[in-house]
Amino acid sequence: MINIQSLTFNYQHNIPLFSGFDLSISRGETWSVLGPSGCGKTTLLYLLAGLRQPTSGQISIDSEVLTRPRPHSGLILQDYGLLPWSTVYENVELGIRVRDFYGPDGKHTPDNYLPKDNIDHWLSRLGLSEVVDKFPSQISGGQRQRTAIARTLALEPDLLLMDEPFSSLDAITREDLQNLTLSLCAEQNLTLVIVTHAIEEAAALGKKILLLDAAPNQNTRVFDNPNAGQKNHRGSQAYHDLCDLLWKEMQIPSPQPSPEGRGGTQ
Amino acid sequence: MKRRDVLLAALGLVIVWQITAMIVHRPILPAPWDVFVVFFKELGNGLLIHFSVSLWRVLAGMLISVLVAAPLGLAIGGSKTMNRFLSPIIYLLYPIPKVVFVPVVLLFLGIGDTAKITLIFLILFFQIVVLVRDQAVGIPPQLIQSLQSLGAGRRALFRFIYLPASLPAILTALRQSIGTAVAVLYISELFATKYGLGYYIYYQGSTLFNYPAMYAGVVAMSLLGLGMYFGVDWLERKWCKWKFVS
Numbered sequence: 001m002i003n004i005q006s007l008t009f010n011y012q013h014n015i016p017l018f019s020g021f022d023l024s025i026s027r028g029e030t031w032s033v034l035g036p037s038g039c040g041k042t043t044l045l046y047l048l049a050g051l052r053q054p055t056s057g058q059i060s061i062d063s064e065v066l067t068r069p070r071p072h073s074g075l076i077l078q079d080y081g082l083l084p085w086s087t088v089y090e091n092v093e094l095g096i097r098v099r100d101f102y103g104p105d106g107k108h109t110p111d112n113y114l115p116k117d118n119i120d121h122w123l124s125r126l127g128l129s130e131v132v133d134k135f136p137s138q139i140s141g142g143q144r145q146r147t148a149i150a151r152t153l154a155l156e157p158d159l160l161l162m163d164e165p166f167s168s169l170d171a172i173t174r175e176d177l178q179n180l181t182l183s184l185c186a187e188q189n190l191t192l193v194i195v196t197h198a199i200e201e202a203a204a205l206g207k208k209i210l211l212l213d214a215a216p217n218q219n220t221r222v223f224d225n226p227n228a229g230q231k232n233h234r235g236s237q238a239y240h241d242l243c244d245l246l247w248k249e250m251q252i253p254s255p256q257p258s259p260e261g262r263g264g265t266q
Numbered sequence: 267m268k269r270r271d272v273l274l275a276a277l278g279l280v281i282v283w284q285i286t287a288m289i290v291h292r293p294i295l296p297a298p299w300d301v302f303v304v305f306f307k308e309l310g311n312g313l314l315i316h317f318s319v320s321l322w323r324v325l326a327g328m329l330i331s332v333l334v335a336a337p338l339g340l341a342i343g344g345s346k347t348m349n350r351f352l353s354p355i356i357y358l359l360y361p362i363p364k365v366v367f368v369p370v371v372l373l374f375l376g377i378g379d380t381a382k383i384t385l386i387f388l389i390l391f392f393q394i395v396v397l398v399r400d401q402a403v404g405i406p407p408q409l410i411q412s413l414q415s416l417g418a419g420r421r422a423l424f425r426f427i428y429l430p431a432s433l434p435a436i437l438t439a440l441r442q443s444i445g446t447a448v449a450v451l452y453i454s455e456l457f458a459t460k461y462g463l464g465y466y467i468y469y470q471g472s473t474l475f476n477y478p479a480m481y482a483g484v485v486a487m488s489l490l491g492l493g494m495y496f497g498v499d500w501l502e503r504k505w506c507k508w509k510f511v512s
Contacts (some may be wrong), residue, residue: 049415071417081412085430085508094426095416101425108417135508148412155416 001027001159001191002048006057009040009047016055017043019216025208027158030185030192030228032206034199036250039212041195045161048193049075061159070159071099071110074152078164080144082136088147089132093119095155122150126180142173149177153184160185162194166201178205182229199246204234209242211249221249272492296478305482316466317486320455323379323462324447324494327386328440334387335394336436340428342395343402344420353399360392364446368453377458385454386447393439401435402428434509437502441495448491463487 002025010016017040025031033041046052047059050069059066061073069075082091096116104113123129126146131139136147145165152160162181166174182205185192196202202209209223225242227233280298287297305313342348342356367388375381405427413427455464463483471480503510 046411049411051411051414069415069417073415075412075415077408077412079406079408081408083409083427083430085433085506094413098413098416098418098422098426101422102417102419108419108422135511137508138511151416161415 001025001062002193003060003063004057005060007047007054007059008056009043009052009054016216018054019218020057021217021220023210023220025191025193027191028189030182030205030207031194032202032209032225033193033195033212034197034202034209034246034250035212036214037197038215040215040217041197041212042163044212045075045163045193045195048159049073049161051075068107071108071113071155072157073159073161074155074157076145076148076152076160076162076165078167080136080148082144082147082151084136087133087135088128088139088143089119089123091136091147092123092128092150092154095151099155116154116156118154118156122154125153126150140173141169142177145169145177146180149181149184153188156188157190159191159193162192164196165194167196167198174201181205186229199243199250200234203239203242203246204228209246211246293475293477296481300478301481301485304478305485308479308482313466313482313486316461316463316483317490319461320451320463320487321490321493323382323455324386324451324490326379327383327447328390328494330383331387331390331394332436332440335391335439336398336432339395339398339435340402340424340432343399343405343432344424344428349399349403356392356395356399360396364388365450365453368450368457372454372457382451382454382459382462385450389446389450390439390443393443394436397435397439398432401432405431434502434506437498437506441498444491444494444498448487448494452487463490 002023004021004023007018007021007023008016009018033044035041043052047054048061048066050066050073053067061070064070083094086094096119099109099113100115102108104111120129123132126149128143128146128150131143136144139147148165160181165181166177169177178201181192181194184190192205194201194205196205203225205228207225207228209225211221211223213221223242223246227236227238233239283298287295338352342352364385368385371381371384371388375384409427410423413423418426451462452464452467455462456468459465463486467480467483467487470476470483
């Protein structure tokens, strides 16, 4: 589904975050992107969202080169990105209103777009029915993130991109939303790419874990985590072993991947 | 601003006025009661027409200012290039006291409402441009990126983010400018007109020496400003509900 080829990206006058970087993600997979601060995790997500353009190389999704935000991709940010002047209902409806605003032009809105009336469904599915008339400032952090998720899912995306979406939430709400995200991805057959700085979260959510190093990232280090999302995965030995491994990998600065102790390379 | 607070403040002012009038004890400062009696008498005697004319001029000036300045402020705030070129010009012109333009505007635009409305426009225009621009510049980039990820291009960003985000700034600019706008209205109505509260106050005080009627005009002008403050507050409560939730 996603194909990153020879990606190089740098902000002006800075060293490249990515240099000749390759990655391939299949439809329906759940990926965690992990790495130290400043390694380019969020930048990678923004590149996948079409909000940044590669300096060189290319990213294609479903064989189409990405040059702008794609109507079938949904992006969820750490600070929710909710409009403070709109109610929960209006925020969930926002993506639909944007699409209605443009109509099916194939650029901002899919060519085959038909106006939808699925807001109530997603409000109910995300447990927001009681707070539809509240403003973001009146609801909890967990409810805000649920609102952001409902807004994205109302557009029926096939790719969900999440940038540290649960980092500002308490432990119980975080785990609750992590589980909800996984079940929604399975339900809707979504491809998930979630950026996180928390090793435990990466190991809990991603069936594949991409570990980025300090810039520039050239090699792709991917760890397989096939049991992610399964019941009791967080209590399993495999989960703890993977967390330990990721801890070690992140603590040892290593620009060149070594063959031992890694989950594999692509 | 609560109505009770306004009433208490008005009562306090009336008491101070009454005491001062008793101390001064001259026709030039009549007691509040004398003024209120004349005020209601004068309402049917032309004061209401003068009030209506002034109100129309201020409202027209405000409306034109919002229609011109808000889109410009949004455009400057939403574009780095425009901000770089136009902001220095705004900064150069903004501090100039617009009252100095009264004779120039009257000279070029002559008698009638156009000159008076233009003066009010000049005052409000810069306030609104600067506040709306600041508001637009201060919109968190995450909010913009979030909407872009939903498919929004430039037009949708203006419709769904920049425009609603600028509403509080427009209303704040209007609120901040009401006092100055009414003051300039008074000055502009001293010349080349026979209608408006400025003309009425000047005519009653300086030509007829009818001081109770002059103060009745001052009270009317104060009510004009107060009404506009309340109007802006009402609009803010209606359009910016999110600012008043707890």
